[in-house]
Each structure stands twice: as structure tokens, then as C-alpha cells.
């Protein structure tokens with residue numbers, strides 16, 4: 001299933017102090033596809049997701065070994081500019097976290113960091129990103145209003161739009177729908193269909209139906225190890241590992 | 254199991270206790286209001302008659318036969334300005350450093366403990382220190398700048414602590430969101446953390462101004478009590494290096510050594526109005542800068 005890989009991870013080990021949180025992870029993530037990470041709570045899905053754009057740099061006492069290659073370049077190599085890395089690899093978090101400013105300024109926040117000042121250009125990016133996150137029509141008349149006044153589902157799509165505004169190549173989403181109602185959830189799932197046409201999407205989810213619905217490939221993690229990683233259909237129909245089978249049939253987790 | 258009691262109200266011990274407790278709370282609450290209103294009324298009745306344009310715009314002079322606090326007003330404004338223009342950036346900067354840059358640990362707790370202790374020290378001790386260190390050792394004598402430097406030490410903890418509290422309440426999600434978009438640390442601080450903390454910073458600044466307005470002990474030792482007005486506009490700058498008493502210091506002097514209670518109460522009225530205005534201003538400002546408010 002691997003023609004080319006957008007992200008290649010080789011022998012990745014991560015320690016939080018003494019806690020060996022990720023063990024010898026090897027994975028290749030396809031471009032322009034949705035890859036889902038599943039697994040029981042605490043198995044390291046979020047931790048692994050955060051190694052892909054170095055959000056772990058914010059945590060004290062983390063030690064990382066191994067390589068994470070984005071388009072064949074190691075993102076942990078010395079001299080890597082995390083500003084550029086995070087522009088290429090954007091992130092959407094579990095809790096919607098729009099900034100306490102207007103919807104417009106939220107979306108323009110990223111482009112402004114990367115030096116875009118021109119008002120007309122920004123207007124364009126804002127509209128395009130909001131459309132990309134399927135929320136433009138709902139907010140087009142209130143762009144100057146505070147984003148905190150939106151519903152949770154709308155806020156999460158604002159956060160997706162905000163991530164899209166810097167034209168990322170990869171979009172990491174950590175349980176983006178776990179704080180949302182079913183209607184907002186299905187809106188975001190529909191959105192993923194569109195997103196993968198332009199972006200490489202990696203999503204963490206606790207909801208196996210969601211993985212089946214949205215993901216092309218699925219990776220199953222357990223206790224810091226990558227147990228199995230295959231096309232979603234295959235993984236769920238013919239799990240190769242006993243532990244995967246136990247998990248997806250609900251025997252533990 | 255059915256509860257067979259009917260629903261009609263019946264007194265029991267718990268309900269009686271409730272009533273007694275409520276009565277006590279109401280008595281305490283009204284007492285504090287009555288006392289506050291009483292003090293304000295008393296001060297106004299004694300002082301308001303002496304407050305007029307002349308009182309606010311002239312300087313007390315035996316030769317001219319005038320009574321006024323214009324000089325003290327100018328001194329007060331100058332001291333507030335001098336103190337805050339230095340204390341605000343230092344205090345906010347320290348808070349940012351402690352919260353966002355310093356690694357949590359012994360040193361940070363030590364600094365936080367020191368700041369807390371500092372804010373509990375009686376102001377007269379600051380005055381004593383300021384007089385000896387700034388006034389004598391550094392040779393600045395009795396002057397507004399000596400007073401201001403002393404006051405900076407006093408109000409720094411207020412600003413730092415309020416800013417720190419405000420920074421602590423900024424959700425981590427905002428920091429992660431910004432960093433996730435590629436923002437550097439300082440950019441995040443400037444565009445997200447400081448705007449979010451603005452109400453807290455303003456509260457700290459206003460509390461500090463309140464403390465300055467109300468201070469007498471520390472200033473008597475350091476800034477002195479001169480009441481003359483600067484003669485020229487540029488005199489305002491040289492005034493910084495000369496002695497000058499604030500309104501509160503003058504109030505103290507009027508009520509003690511000068512035995513002029515009319516002036517003392519008149520100043521008290523002016524100060525009360527000032528405090529009232531500062532409070533309203535704070536409310537307005539913190540509301541205006543509340544970034545979470547739907548606009």
C-alpha cells in the first residue's frame with residue numbers, strides 16, 4: 001500500500017522522564033489520505049501525534065530517539081526551524097481552542113505570523129479557509145465578532161480553518177470530535193473527505209466507527225507500541241494480531 | 254418506600270437555625286454598609302465646605318492669605334506617573350519571566366515567596382530604607398524621585414502578582430494553538446497572553462495607584478512635604494529632583510503639626526472622590542479589555 005510516504009518514522013522512542021511512552025515506532029504515512037490512530041486510553045496516540053510537529057518540545061523532560069522524516073527530511077535534525085515545520089504540519093486539538101479574538105483575527109493569526117500583512121490577501125485567505133472548513137456560510141456575517149461566542153462545533157471548525165489558513169501539507173487532529181455533538185461530528189467527518197484531497201490528514205480517535213468512516217489507513221497502538229498498521233478495511237476485517245482483534249471486537253479498551 | 258409526610262411547612266430545628274443565621278448575616282452586612290456610609294458622610298459634611306476652585310488651584314500661603322493644595326495635586330500626579338511608568342513594565346516583565354520563561358522550581362518559588370512577603374511589609378519600613386538608600390547613599394535627598402523609587406519597591410509585588418494570576422488563568426489551549434501555528438514564544442506572549450491578561454494587569458496597576466494615593470508614611474521620609482507649585486512648565490521636570498508632598502502627606506500634616514482640620518477634611522473629600530473615580534475607571538477599563546467578551 002506504500003507508494004510514497006509523506007511522513008516516515010523510524011525507530012522512534014520517546015520517554016517522559018522514566019516513562020517509556022513510545023517504543024520503537026516505525027510507520028509510513030501516505031500523502032493525501034486519512035490515517036487514523038486508535039488504541040486504548042494512555043497508549044500514546046496523542047504523544048505520537050505530537051512528535052510529528054514537535055509539539056512535545058513544550059513538555060519538560062521529554063527525550064526522543066529515532067527519526068521522523070517529513071518528505072525525507074528529519075524534523076528533529078539540528079537547525080530545523082519549528083516555525084516552518086509547524087506551518088507545514090498543522091494541528092487541531094481535542095478541545096476547540098479558538099483565541100479570544102474575532103473570527104477574522106483567529107483565521108488571520110497564522111498567516112500574520114508568516115509575514116502576510118496585505119489586507120486584501122488576508123481577506124482572501126480568511127474566506128478560503130472558512131470555506132475549506134465548511135463554516136463560511138454560518139459565520140460570514142459575523143467575522144468581526146468574538147469567536148468564543150460560537151458553538152463548540154463551530155469553534156472546532158474555526159480551529160480547522162485556522163490551521164488551514166497557513167496552507168499546511170499535513171493536518172494532525174487529536175480527537176477533534178470528542179467534545180462535539182453528533183451533528184457537528186458528522187459535519188467534521190464529511191469535511192475530512194474534502195480535506196484529504198489536498199492534505200495529508202492524521203487523526204486520533206477513540207471511536208472505531210469513525211475510523212472506519214473516515215480513514216484510509218488505521219494504526220492500532222497499545223502500551224506505547226504500534227501493534228498493527230494497515231488499510232482500514234483490512235485492519236477491521238482481517239486483523240492480523242490477536243491484540244488488534246481483541247480491541248476492535250471490544251474485548252478490552 | 255413512601256414518604257408519608259405531607260408537604261405543609263413545619264418549623265424544625267434546621268429551619269430555625271437557618272433563620273437565625275440569615276438574620277445575623279443581614280445585621281453584619283448592614284452594619285458594614287452603615288459604617289462606610291457614616292464615615293463618608295462625616296468626612297463630606299466636615300470637608301466639603303472648604304473645597305472650591307480656589308482650594309484646588311492655589312497654594313497655601315500666609316503672605317497671600319490663600320489656602321490650597323494645587324502643589325500637592327501636582328506632586329501626587331507626578332509621583333504616580335514616575336512610579337507607574339517604571340513599576341508597570343518591570344512588574345509585568347517579572348511576571349512574564351516567572352510564568353513563561355523560568356523553569357518552575359526552587360528559584361521561582363523563592364522569588365514568589367519573597368514578593369508575597371514584600372507586599373506584607375509595613376510601608377514605614379520601605380520609607381526608612383528609601384530614605385537611607387536612595388536619599389542618602391545615592392544622594393537624591395528628599396525628592397519626588399526618592400519617593401517614587403521607594404514606592405516602586407512597594408507596588409511591584411502588586412503588579413507582578415496580579416499579572417501572574419492573570420497569566421495563570423490563560424488556558425493552555427491558547428498557548429498550544431499559537432505554537433501549533435508556528436508562533437514563537439514572544440509572539441504568543443505579545444498577541445495572546447498579554448491581551449488576555451490585560452484586565453489583571455489593569456487591576457494591578459490600579460491597586461498600585463490606590464496604594465500610592467493612600468501612602469503617607471513612606472513618603473514623609475523620602476519625598477518630603479513641600480507644597481510649592483513649579484513656577485514654569487519646565488519646572489515640572491526639575492521638580493522631580495525636589496521635595497514635594499502628596500495630598501495624603503499634606504492631610505497628615507494638616508491634621509497633626511499644622512492643626513488645620515478644615516484643610517485636612519477638605520483634602521479627605523478630594524481623596525474620596527478620587528478613589529471613587531479610580532474605582533469606576535477600573536471597572537470600565539477591565540470591561541473594555543476583557544477579550545472574552547462578545548463584541
Ligand SMILES: Nc1ncnc2c1ncn2[C@@H]1O[C@H](COP(=O)(O)OP(=O)(O)OP(=O)(O)O)[C@@H](O)[C@H]1O
Pocket residue numbers: 016019021039040041042043044045046047048059206
Ligand atoms: N506531558 C506528559 N508528561 C508526562 N507523561 C505524559 C505526558 N503526556 C502523556 N504522558 C504519558 O504518556 C502516556 C501516553 O499518553 P498519551 O496522552 O499519548 O495517551 P493517549 O493514547 O493519547 O490517551 P487518550 O486516549 O486518553 O488521549 C501515558 O502513560 C501518559 O501518562
Ligand SMILES: [Mg+2]
Pocket residue numbers: 045046047174204
Ligand atoms: Mg490523547
